[in-house]
Amino acid sequence: MNAAGPDRRGAFLRRLAALVRKEVKQLLRDRSNLMMGIALPVVLILIFGYGLSFDVKNAPLAVVMEDTSPAANDLVAGMRLSPYLDPRPVHDMPQAERLMLDREVNGILRIPPDFSRRLTLGDAHLQLILHGADANTARTVQGYVQSALQAAGTREDSIGSVRLEQRLWFNEANTSTWFLVPGLVVLITTLVGAFLTALVMAREWERGTLEALFVTPVRPVEILLAKIIPYFGVGLIGLAMCLLAARFLFRVPIEGSLLLILLVSVFYLFVALGIGLLISAVTKNQFTASQVALIVSFMPALMLSGFIYDLRNMPLVVQGVGRALPATYFLQTLKSLFLAGNLWPMVLKNCAILLGYAVVLLAAARAKTRKRVG
Amino acid sequence: MSDTDALVARGIGKSFAAAKGSPEVLALDEVSIEVGTGAISALVGPDGAGKTTLLRLAAGLMVADAGTMIVLGIDPARDPQAVQDRISYMPQRFGLYDDLSVQENLDLYADLHGVSREARRTRYTRLMEMTDLGRFTARPAGKLSGGMKQKLGLACTLVRSPELLLLDEPTVGVDPLSRRELWDIVEQLVREENLSVLVSTSYMDEAARCARVTILHEGRVLAAGTPESIRGTAAGLCFAVTPPAGQAARHVQAALLDDCGIVDAVPRGGRVRVVCTKEATARDDSLPAPLAGKDAAAVEPSLEDGVMLALRAKVHRDFATAAAVGTSTARPPKGDGKVIEVTDLVRRFGDFTAVDRTSFSVDRGEIFGLLGPNGAGKTTTFRMLCGLLPASSGSLRVAGYDLRRARARARQEIGYVSQKFALYGNLSVDENLTFFGGAYGLHGARLRDRMASVKAQFDLDAAARTPAGQLPGGFRQRLAMAAALLHEPEILFLDEPTSGADPLARREFWRRITALAEGGTTAVVTTHFMEEAEYCDRVVIQDEGKVLALGTPADIRRQAGERPQAQLDMEQAFIAIVQQHRKAERGSGQAAA
DSSP: OTTHHHHHHHHHHHHHHHHHHHHHHHHHHOHHHHIIIIIHHHHHHHIIIIIOOOOOOSEEEEEEESOOSHHHHHHHHHHHHSTTEEEEEESSHHHHHHHHHTTSOSEEEEEOTTHHHHHHTTOOOOEEEEOTTSHHHHHHHHHHHHHHHHHHHHHTTOTTOOOOOOOOTTOTTOOHHHHHHHHHHHHHHHIIIIIIHHHHHHHHHHHTHHHHHHSSSOOHHHHHHHHHHHHHHHHHHHHHHHHHIIIIISOOOOOSOHHHHHHHHHHHHHHHHHHHHHHHHHHOSHHHHHHHHIIIIIHHHHHTSSSSSOGGGSOHHHHHHHHHOHHHHHHHHHHHHHHTOOOHHHHHHHHHHHHHHHHHHHHHHHHHOOSOOO | OOTTEEEEEEEEEEEEOOSTTSOOEEEEEEEEEEEETTSEEEEEOOTTSSHHHHHHHHTTSSOOSEEEEEETTBOTTTOHHHHHHHEEEEOSSOOOOTTSBHHHHHHHHHHHTTOOHHHHHHHHHHHHHHHTOGGGTTSBGGGSOHHHHHHHHHHHHTSSOOSEEEEESTTTTOOHHHHHHHHHHHHHHHHHHOOOEEEEESOHHHHTTSSEEEEEETTEEEEEEOHHHHHHTTTTOEEEEEOOTTOOHHHHHHHHHTOTTEEEEEEETTEEEEEEOTTTTOSSSSOOGGGTTSEEEEOOOOHHHHHHHHHHHHOOOOHHHHHHHHHHHOOOOSOSSEEEEEEEEEEEETTEEEEEEEEEEEETTOEEEEEOOTTSSHHHHHHHHTTSSOOSEEEEEETTEETTTOHHHHHHTEEEEOSSOOSOTTSBHHHHHHHHHHHTTOOHHHHHHHHHHHHHHTTOGGGTTSBGGGSOHHHHHHHHHHHHHTTOOSEEEESSTTTTOOHHHHHHHHHHHHHHHHTTOEEEEEESOGGGGGGSSEEEEEETTEEEEEEOHHHHHHHTTOBTTBOOOHHHHHHHHHHHHHHHHHHHHHHHO
16 A cells, blocks of 8 residues: 555656646646636736726816805805816806706706805705716715815815815725726736636536546546646736736835735635636536626625725625625735735734635535546 | 456446436446456447446546446556556547647656656657657647547557556547557557457447447346357348339338338448347248348348347337338429539638538439538538538539528528527426427418427427426437428438437337338438438438548448449448548659659
């Protein structure tokens, strides 16, 4: 038995090397794999970095000047200084409403005729109407208007006026690329790990190549490892591209340790590979595998991980789904490592959760990948 | 079990869960087989007979519900890996990696089987010599022809000498020449390395080369034994009937097949090969009753005759109903002459010429066959004839219309039955017919008339409300033909209608086509079964996009070098013609050089 040990390991390594060589050659020769593994991440980086932004700049705002006093004019002038607002004075409400309906403006600020009189009494009222179709933009504009008014108000020596100073922690300038980049890392790792891997493995089931491979001394674990190794590599390339883009293209600060970022990404990559291999072993069909991978990994990572929408604002059931997603923990960890620094308790807890997911999913993929057909 | 058997299976049963709601499908029922060491055994049967299931059970890729299976002394259900370490298996769609070269595919399997560098060198040389793939080692497997792919697949399973070789339909869709070469390779290895082989096939001539044959039909063993013993059951029952002058063999064959004293009748080599029932042949010396007054002579039985005898004993099939089709579609022919005229037809895909300067014509009421292996260009030609694919150059007239100008009007005159089932599986027979009738512009009373008429013709009345997807294979083909004939087209196109069908279904199909042609409908049929050319009035043989031969089956055989003392069957004729052609090509190539 002892003599058989190294022998068996030799055979295992020889077969694994042969399968990995085959996988790498196929990866390099099949253009669609390369497109999805390398080109798509680049496109995503560019879209998310440049095309997609939740920032609102120069938001057009109709200002109905029912009061033409110097105080009202000062107010509008103050808003004009803000880089976030673009006030457009109009004469009456109907005109403002038309602009709003045509979506020429994001909101209407009405300065009533008694504005300056009541301002001296410390009891001035303004009406702000926002276009609610895009709630995110509406809220952002509301914030800008309030702070612009605040700024105007502080210049007056009005009695009882309260100074409200807003500060955004961890993202002082509120630049959305800063929190988009960690999300991008999650998306790209999911794409390569789960989606691409599910596709290439399902292709082998579908084309019948596995049936021939099964009736050789090859072991299922070797087949799985031979898929994991090259696609782990592709995942790392995607990750490296994201990190380089984050640092040099978008200038996202990396407050925490780079090593920790790499470590948690590796854990998540294993989770994604486990999802991909499990999906392909169950569906055994490229089309179904790609649909399932999209629905169970990519879409939730986009919508429910807290990437775009804050989980805490969601209904309890959806929150539950979000909390069950490995992507949520990966994103949470990445966000804090990028923007806040090494929050050890959270990082350790999330790493443990991700590692647990990886072990369970890979074990399930192994259990489901049996040398059986039909 | 005996020491000389590489595989023994006893009472194997296996069923599969079919679609939701429907009962389980019994793929194998009480099947027993043996595979002797150092010999080739064959599993013979049509699609769905259970061949692949049995091979997968032997390879440890499935577990049987009942019975015992011992492969090389091991139970593959209990220890599949131990079996898989020692055998080789070539699935039907052999898993070659298309992106990898011939050499890389071979290397992968050699690495997986742990073949040493030294052993590899001698083995590769030998395999390359046998398969003639030596010139293509750097070519990606995806760019090989069908025959070469099969040879590479076989080579991959032979990177080392396995103790048992399982081959699942290794020759399906392969041209007769490559088919013969594949068998030569296997037989050579059996002789030299004492290889044990279990091969599944739907070709009787292949089964006849094996030491032992098991005939499967719908999951059960129909007959088993040596080819001689199965052939022997038909001894004294087989005759060859020469048709009277001026009559085609298929007309005589059709009439004989309808006779209840006859087990089987097929056109072969210009004559009709007949197997009579024992009852009909009981009288001594004189001819059996159904053949009385005919120019018939007793012939040696073939394996197929024995199989047909066993099959007809189990399955009742009345061919006379299939013949009813002709009389009801009979209509005055719209004049004589050519319904299809093809001149210098060319179709290129990039730099690949799929069809090269092809010319032929088809007369009204003819059965016209397009013959050739996969990749010969018959499907491409076929699609151009149906107006599904534009030609690169050349002219095409179908039913009097120029396909380049009046494609839509030409389509009104043709019916098309594709190789895959192209009707809606979740619509009933009636709903499918209503839909296709509407697509051809039929409605109201006319549509009702036509539907009633085709349902009667194709015996579909009982199944009118059944979803098409739940019909058995033979029914589906009848429905597909019924749908294609709703608008009473002049020409019916059928793409590989008999591929994978059982022998009875194939005979029934040709019986229908013969009847249709008698009614004046022209039929254009593709097939890779060379012997089916005998049902056609004229055939064109294609290989690598070129027309190699055109004419009646007798013309083709003569062109292949048939003499009265050396009769050829269509398969031999095909091989002879391809070899003549290749020799001529080489000759002209050398002359040019």
